[in-house]
Amino acid sequence: xxxxxxxxxxxxxxxxxxxxxxxxxxxxxxxxxxxxxxxxxxxxxxxxxxxxxxxxxxxxxxxxxxxxxxxxxxxxxxxxxxxxxxxxxxxxxxxxxxxxxxxxxxxxxxxxxxxxxxxxxxxxxxxxxxxxxxxxxxxxxxxxxxxxxxxxxxxxxxxxxxxxxxxxxxxxxxxxxxxxxxxxxxxxxxxxxxxxxxxxxxxxxxxxxxxxxxxxxxxxxxxxxxxxxxxxxxxxxxxxxxxxxxxxxxxxxxxxxxxxxxxxxxxxxxxxxxxxxxxxxxxxxxxxxxxxxxxxxxxxxxxxxxxxxxxxxxxxxxxxxxxxxxxxxxxxxxxxxxxxxxxxxxxxxxxxxxxxxxxxxxxxxxxxxxxxxxx
Amino acid sequence: xxxxxxxxxxxxxxxxxxxxxxxxxxxxxxxxxxxxxxxxxxxxxxxxxxxxxxxxxxxxxxxxxxxxxxxxxxxxxxxxxxxxxxxxxxxxxxxxxxxxxxxxxxxxxxxxxxxxxxxxxxxxxxxxxxxxxxxxxxxxxxxxxxxxxxxxxxxxxxxxxxxxxxxxx
Numbered sequence: 001x002x003x004x005x006x007x008x009x010x011x012x013x014x015x016x017x018x019x020x021x022x023x024x025x026x027x028x029x030x031x032x033x034x035x036x037x038x039x040x041x042x043x044x045x046x047x048x049x050x051x052x053x054x055x056x057x058x059x060x061x062x063x064x065x066x067x068x069x070x071x072x073x074x075x076x077x078x079x080x081x082x083x084x085x086x087x088x089x090x091x092x093x094x095x096x097x098x099x100x101x102x103x104x105x106x107x108x109x110x111x112x113x114x115x116x117x118x119x120x121x122x123x124x125x126x127x128x129x130x131x132x133x134x135x136x137x138x139x140x141x142x143x144x145x146x147x148x149x150x151x152x153x154x155x156x157x158x159x160x161x162x163x164x165x166x167x168x169x170x171x172x173x174x175x176x177x178x179x180x181x182x183x184x185x186x187x188x189x190x191x192x193x194x195x196x197x198x199x200x201x202x203x204x205x206x207x208x209x210x211x212x213x214x215x216x217x218x219x220x221x222x223x224x225x226x227x228x229x230x231x232x233x234x235x236x237x238x239x240x241x242x243x244x245x246x247x248x249x250x251x252x253x254x255x256x257x258x259x260x261x262x263x264x265x266x267x268x269x270x271x272x273x274x275x276x277x278x279x280x281x282x283x284x285x286x287x288x289x290x291x292x293x294x295x296x297x298x299x300x301x302x303x304x305x306x307x308x309x310x311x312x313x314x315x316x317x318x319x320x321x322x323x324x325x326x327x328x329x330x331x332x333x334x335x336x337x338x339x340x341x342x343x344x345x346x347x348x349x350x351x352x353x354x355x356x357x358x359x360x361x362x363x364x365x366x367x368x369x370x371x372x373x374x375x
Numbered sequence: 376x377x378x379x380x381x382x383x384x385x386x387x388x389x390x391x392x393x394x395x396x397x398x399x400x401x402x403x404x405x406x407x408x409x410x411x412x413x414x415x416x417x418x419x420x421x422x423x424x425x426x427x428x429x430x431x432x433x434x435x436x437x438x439x440x441x442x443x444x445x446x447x448x449x450x451x452x453x454x455x456x457x458x459x460x461x462x463x464x465x466x467x468x469x470x471x472x473x474x475x476x477x478x479x480x481x482x483x484x485x486x487x488x489x490x491x492x493x494x495x496x497x498x499x500x501x502x503x504x505x506x507x508x509x510x511x512x513x514x515x516x517x518x519x520x521x522x523x524x525x526x527x528x529x530x531x532x533x534x535x536x537x538x539x540x541x542x543x544x
Contacts, residue, residue, distance in 0.1 A: 037466055040450040044464040120462070142492070149494045155466030156497055158504040161489030163466040167476055168483060172491040202485065229486015 001062075002071040002109065004082055008325070012089065012111035014130040015313055023299040023308055024247040026179045026219070029090070030137040030236075031126035032145055033164045033173035037155040041165035042103070042118040050102030050118050057117050060151050061106050066144055067115075070108040076100040084321035090128065095119055113140060120165050121173075123148070132243055134176050134236045142232075161228060171228030176236055178243050179208055183218040183296040184253035185246075187268070194249055195220070198242055202226050217288035217315065222246070254300065258358050266356045269297035277348055281334075282341040287318050291344075302354035314347055378403035447471045507536055 014027050035041060036056070040049055054074070062072050075083065075096065083097040092105045096119045103118040116124040127140035148154075155163040161171035169175070185191040195205045204225050207215025222243055224235045257265050272293035275282075282290075291311050298307035316322060318340045324331050327339055378385045378401060385401035444453050452464020454472045463469065469476060480487050493501045510533050517526040 035466055038449050040452075040465045041463065043460070043462050044450060044452055145492075146495065149496070154494055156494050157466075157469060157489070158497075158501055159488050160469055161491060163469050165462045167461075167463070167480060170480070171484065171489045174491075226483070226485040228480065228484035228489060231491040234490075 002069060002107075004071070004073065004078070007071045007107065007111070008085065010111075011313055011316075012128065014112060014128050015309075015316065023295075024180055024182070024250050025132040025243060026181055026312065027090075027128055027130055028132055028134045028137050028176070028178045029126055029128045030134060030141050030174060030176045031124055032141055033121040033162065033169045033175075034123040034125070034145065034148070034152075035121050035155045035163055035165065037153045039122065039155075041120070042099075042122060043120060043165060045118075047102055053122050054102050054104055054117050057123060057152060058104055058106070060148055061115050061117070061123075064144060064147055066113060067106060067108050070106060070113075072106040073104060074101070075103040075105065081321055081324055085325055088316060088319040088321050092116055093119060093124075096124075113144065115144075121169070123152075132178060132240065132247070134178065134240055138174075138176065138232060138236055168225075169227050172230075172232050172235065174227055174232050174235065175223055176239055177221050177223035178239070180220050180222065180243065180246060180250070181218055181292065181295060182220055182246070182250050183292050184250045184257060186215075186218045187265075188253045188257055190249070190253055194246060198222060198246065201238070201242060203239065203242060216285055217292040219288075219292070219315075254296070258300065262356075262358045265300070266354075268293050269300070269302055269354055269356070273297065273351075273354055276344050277351070278345070279341045280345075281337045282344065283337050284318065284320070284340065287340055287344065288315065291315060291318075297354050302356050303351065307351060310347060310351075314344060317343060376401050378406055380406045445471075503536060503540060507533060510536075 036053060039045070039053060042050055042053075045053070058072070061067060062070075078086075080097075083092070086092045086105060087094055087097050089111070091107050091111065091114045093116065096103060096105065096116045099118065103116070105114065105116055107114040112129065113125070113127050115126075125141050125144055127137040129137045129140070157163055162169075162173040164170055164173055182191060182194075185194055198205050202225050204221075204223050206221055208217070208219035208221050222239070224239055226235070230238075272290040276287075276290050276294060291314055294303070295308055295311040297303050298305065298311065317326070320336060323336050323339050323343075326343065327335070331339065376385045377383070381403060383403035383405065386404050386407075444455050446453050447464055447468045448471070449467040450465040452468050454475055457463055457468070457472065457476075463472070463476075477487065510529055514526055514529040514533065517523070517529060
């Protein structure tokens with residue numbers, strides 16, 4: 001089994017920038033909720049009962065060929081910092097991080113699949129893929145579901161489908177979501193309109209970082225709300241259609257910004273480059289927003305293409321728990337801001353100033369020299 | 376009624392599931408407090424109270440106040456608790472509190488009947504169930520329109536499926 005340190009050394013395959021050409025959608029995620037029949041749900045079960053569920057489910061999950069050489073850990077064996085790091089990597093949920101004895105997280109080697117035992121439900125399994133690939137993510141997680149259902153008796157009702165602790169997950173037990181980077185819609189003030197339209201389709205939209213409606217780094221997550229009354233395929237098809245539309249709005253917003261107000265775009269991207277390259281103290285919020293602009297610049301081809309994935313992995317590395325793990329000690333907020341700036345400066349030290357042009361096709365980047373962006 | 380532990384008047388009524396059997400307990404407010412059973416969410420109860428060495432079929436040691444209503448026989452959860460926490464106790468709760476939950480599903484989801492994947496082992500049973508539901512709907516319609524000949528045929532068909540299912544088991 002993989003150790004925690006090994007898990008952290010290797011970035012997930014969906015983080016390492018295979019998503020080129022689909023820069024608006026960063027990742028697609030599908031999770032399924034499953035429970036054992038006639039067994040108290042984790043929130044109501046006694047500790048003994050939770051432990052017995054864990055003992056039944058964990059060996060089955062670990063035995064799956066997909067999870068071979070993966071990471072498997074009971075939550076009470078992790079420090080709160082380690083749990084937080086897993087949350088920042090989207091491998092476990094915030095709820096799961098709050099749990100201890102009787103709960104576990106199992107992640108496959110590529111970190112494309114992660115399973116949580118005794119979260120809100122007995123079993124939550126998710127697949128993450130780069131770009132817009134909900135169908136692929138669903139197939140991946142569904143494959144595991146089918147293997148597990150032959151050895152574990154999942155709670156299922158002919159009318160209500162898969163039975164979950166919360167009625168909002170009944171039916172398919174499936175939540176599919178995509179993370180979108182929408183700086184064009186934010187800069188052109190169209191984001192409110194677009195998100196409102198999406199909300200009317202019984203889909204949920206929320207900022208990816210930050211609380212409530214606040215969105216940092218112009219990152220948004222769109223997911224299905226309804227899980228009962230439609231098949232998995234129908235839900236995914238509807239979601240993909242909407243996401244494609246939002247992505248296409250985003251692309252035209254960028255195009256229009258470049259045509260109408262190129263100076264403004266150049267200025268924003270240029271300032272972001274300057275600040276990120278030279279700041280010595282940078283708060284999380286500012287860093288996320290500047291990295292978003294740098295990423296936008298890269299997608300407008302002001303920077304070499306590899307800059308996009310550098311931004312994506314920085315998004316993860318500059319979060320609080322990752323910083324503390326990097327430093328190997330607990331940090332005050334001031335220290336965090338300094339280390340955050342240092343990590344960003346180091347990562348971007350050989351990134352050349354932007355080459356700005358209104359015509360995106362003007363830039364013909366050759367294969368980036370090895371040293372351009374230090375991955 | 377008198378408290379099981381002291382002389383005072385009992386106001387808290389607990390139901391404990393032990394070895395699948397319900398055992399009742401009556402406590403006064405003070406004894407209940409001492410035992411820690413007055414926690415309004417009831418979630419810490421399962422771990423703390425009435426513990427001892429007794430473990431029920433599902434391992435749940437359950438305490439229910441009378442005003443919480445009838446508990447789920449498998450896990451001891453009540454509908455009142457569901458209203459407080461928005462989650463259920465176990466898969467069986469959906470059958471025990473089916474009607475009350477059913478009413479809440481309409482605004483929550485696109486539909487109220489599952490369309491989608493079915494566990495492989497249940498595919499046949501699921502298809503049979505759907506067929507039965509369909510036949511029962513038609514039977515109801517036939518009776519409503521006083522088409523008794525069709526109704527009799529449908530009734531036989533339903534019975535046949537039901538008998539087959541019973542013998543298979």
